[in-house]
Amino acid sequence: xxxxxxxxxxxxxxxxAITELYAAHWTGLVRLAWLLLRxxxxxxxxxxxxxxxxxxxxxxxRDHQAASAYLRRAVVNGARSGLRHRGxxxxxxxxxxxxxxxxxxxxxxxxxxxxxxxSESTTTMIGALGRLPQRQREVLTMRYYLDLSEAxxxxxxxxxxxxxxxxAHRGLATLRDRMEAAS
Amino acid sequence: xxxxxxxxxxxxxxxxxxQVERRLRQALVRDAAQVRxxxxxxxxxxxxHELGPVTATGGSGARRWLMPLAAAAAVAAIIGGVWWSGxxxxxxxxxxxxNAPSLSQTPSTAPTxxxxxxxxxxxxxxxxxxxxxxxxxxxADDKYKLFREFVRQDLPVGATxxxxxxAALVLAxxxxxxxxxxxYLQPWSGQTIGDVxxxxxxxxxxxxxxxxxxxxxxxxxxxxxxxxxxxTAQAAIQQTLPVRFEVSGGATELFGSISTDQxxxxxxxxxLYEDVAPIWVTSPTRDQVLPASKPVTVKGLAIxxxxxxxxxxxxxxxxxxxGHAMASIGAPMQGEYSFSLGRLAAGDYTIRVRELxxxxxxxxxxxxxxxxxx
Numbered sequence: 233x234x235x236x237x238x239x240x241x242x243x244x245x246x247x248x249a250i251t252e253l254y255a256a257h258w259t260g261l262v263r264l265a266w267l268l269l270r271x272x273x274x275x276x277x278x279x280x281x282x283x284x285x286x287x288x289x290x291x292x293x294r295d296h297q298a299a300s301a302y303l304r305r306a307v308v309n310g311a312r313s314g315l316r317h318r319g320x321x322x323x324x325x326x327x328x329x330x331x332x333x334x335x336x337x338x339x340x341x342x343x344x345x346x347x348x349x350x351s352e353s354t355t356t357m358i359g360a361l362g363r364l365p366q367r368q369r370e371v372l373t374m375r376y377y378l379d380l381s382e383a384x385x386x387x388x389x390x391x392x393x394x395x396x397x398x399x400a401h402r403g404l405a406t407l408r409d410r411m412e413a414a415s
Numbered sequence: 416x417x418x419x420x421x422x423x424x425x426x427x428x429x430x431x432x433x434q435v436e437r438r439l440r441q442a443l444v445r446d447a448a449q450v451r452x453x454x455x456x457x458x459x460x461x462x463x464h465e466l467g468p469v470t471a472t473g474g475s476g477a478r479r480w481l482m483p484l485a486a487a488a489a490v491a492a493i494i495g496g497v498w499w500s501g502x503x504x505x506x507x508x509x510x511x512x513x514n515a516p517s518l519s520q521t522p523s524t525a526p527t528x529x530x531x532x533x534x535x536x537x538x539x540x541x542x543x544x545x546x547x548x549x550x551x552x553x554x555a556d557d558k559y560k561l562f563r564e565f566v567r568q569d570l571p572v573g574a575t576x577x578x579x580x581x582a583a584l585v586l587a588x589x590x591x592x593x594x595x596x597x598x599y600l601q602p603w604s605g606q607t608i609g610d611v612x613x614x615x616x617x618x619x620x621x622x623x624x625x626x627x628x629x630x631x632x633x634x635x636x637x638x639x640x641x642x643x644x645x646x647t648a649q650a651a652i653q654q655t656l657p658v659r660f661e662v663s664g665g666a667t668e669l670f671g672s673i674s675t676d677q678x679x680x681x682x683x684x685x686x687l688y689e690d691v692a693p694i695w696v697t698s699p700t701r702d703q704v705l706p707a708s709k710p711v712t713v714k715g716l717a718i719x720x721x722x723x724x725x726x727x728x729x730x731x732x733x734x735x736x737x738g739h740a741m742a743s744i745g746a747p748m749q750g751e752y753s754f755s756l757g758r759l760a761a762g763d764y765t766i767r768v769r770e771l772x773x774x775x776x777x778x779x780x781x782x783x784x785x786x787x788x789x
Contacts, residue, residue: 247460254456263447273712280455287463357442377443408435
């Protein structure tokens with residue numbers, strides 16, 4: 233059983249570890265995934281899968297800090313492959329919808345309602361962020377939503393610290409230009 | 416304001432982006448605050464257990480990333496709710512036996528209630544067990560099939576698969592908590608689960624009695640009553656080992672008609688409909704309370720003609736909305752479906768997910784779940 237070390241020493245079981253990690257990170261990571269994916273259901277799925285993966289690898293991960301980093305990497309990767317798949321899924325849905333309206337349009341439905349509730353400035357900023365290249369969006373979201381350090385972001389994205397700086401700089405510059413244009 | 420020097424690019428002018436950073440931070444926080452993630456801890460723990468630990472040699476994780484989104488590829492994950500995909504993932508990677516090293520160490524005579532060999536008081540942990548029940552399919556013809564519930568239960572830390580199976584079976588024979596809300600049958604009332612052993616490639620379940628024939632109407636429901644124990648035991652140990660029954664006092668027929676001289680198992684994935692109800696709703700869960708700030712998403716599993724499910728949302732006697740959605744695959748396979756109800760005003764609701772008959776459009780299966788928005 234995973235709960236018991238080879239030496240017979242009891243350490244936190246995968247269940248206990250995941251329960252603690254869940255308490256600490258579930259909401260933040262789902263929100264991060266949602267910021268990247270803009271889809272409630274997909275965001276939860278991606279983060280759920282990340283937690284399941286950590287649970288299944290707990291014997292090799294073993295500590296919370298490593299697990300947090302693993303979760304972030306998994307969520308960012310999951311969100312990215314989610315975006316790739318969404319193209320496929322949306323084409324499929326469009327085809328399905330030719331016979332009439334379906335209840336399938338959850339991406340657009342949710343975001344339309346969300347926008348109505350947001351202040352205009354938030355909407356403008358989020359809109360501008362959404363038009364940035366994917367990498368810049370990821371870096372800025374992790375930086376300014378999760379307050380991650382440059383090193384943590386570099387680790388999560390699998391890029392160098394220098395690239396993180398460069399993406400952040402370019403992204404912020406574009407946002408500043410768009411905010412100035414909008415005001 | 417940037418409080419981290421490590422984040423500054425050499426090209427930054429001091430204060431250059433202060434304003435943008437502040438507004439971006441604020442926008443992200445406000446935007447994300449409307450997302451109220453549902454509680455998935457139980458699901459995570461359950462699925463992780465069903466898939467089992469990843470061994471040093473076997474990396475089955477990569478495929479899992481794609482599953483929730485790649486509907487077509489998700490077929491394996493859908494059957495029995497990811498449970499079968501664990502089997503798929505493991506085949507050719509790790510022999511099943513290595514996932515359950517304790518199986519062969521369980522002497523067939525050991526009472527499954529024996530505590531693990533820890534010193535001092537036995538620590539318990541809360542685990543989520545999938546438990547199957549016989550319930551009404553919800554069509555006009557009064558048929559019954561299996562439904563799955565996730566039930567939380569305290570078990571000793573490090574409980575063996577046999578101990579988990581016994582705990583799950585004890586829950587399965589008590590359908591009383593669900594009989595009023597979901598109409599689940601209580602074919603096993605008066606039953607007691609004895610020893611449960613996992614050995615020699617089979618699960619053996621000892622029953623105190625053979626079941627009362629009069630307690631279950633019809634041969635098919637008697638068969639399903641046995642199958643609910645089979646599905647529950649296999650799900651608990653996370654392997655499709657054959658299930659055998661032994662009855663105290665030497666009776667050889669369950670419910671007076673089903674021979675115990677045979678191995679029981681679940682049907683293959685293209686014949687799940689023999690046992691499994693056409694429509695399962697996995698989310699929202701029964702009487703779940705959801706925040707009004709967030710759109711409500713309905714999810715479930717369905718074995719339905721042309722992969723189409725119809726739904727109707729009722730509030731009291733008023734129908735609020737209705738529509739249809741596609742499952743990831745149609746009958747005879749079990750597909751995953753999900754659809755959004757949008758944001759709902761506070762109140763009590765019932766979501767009815769249906770299969771309509773291809774012949775005449777009548778409701779051939781329906782599962783209803785009540786939930787509250789506030």
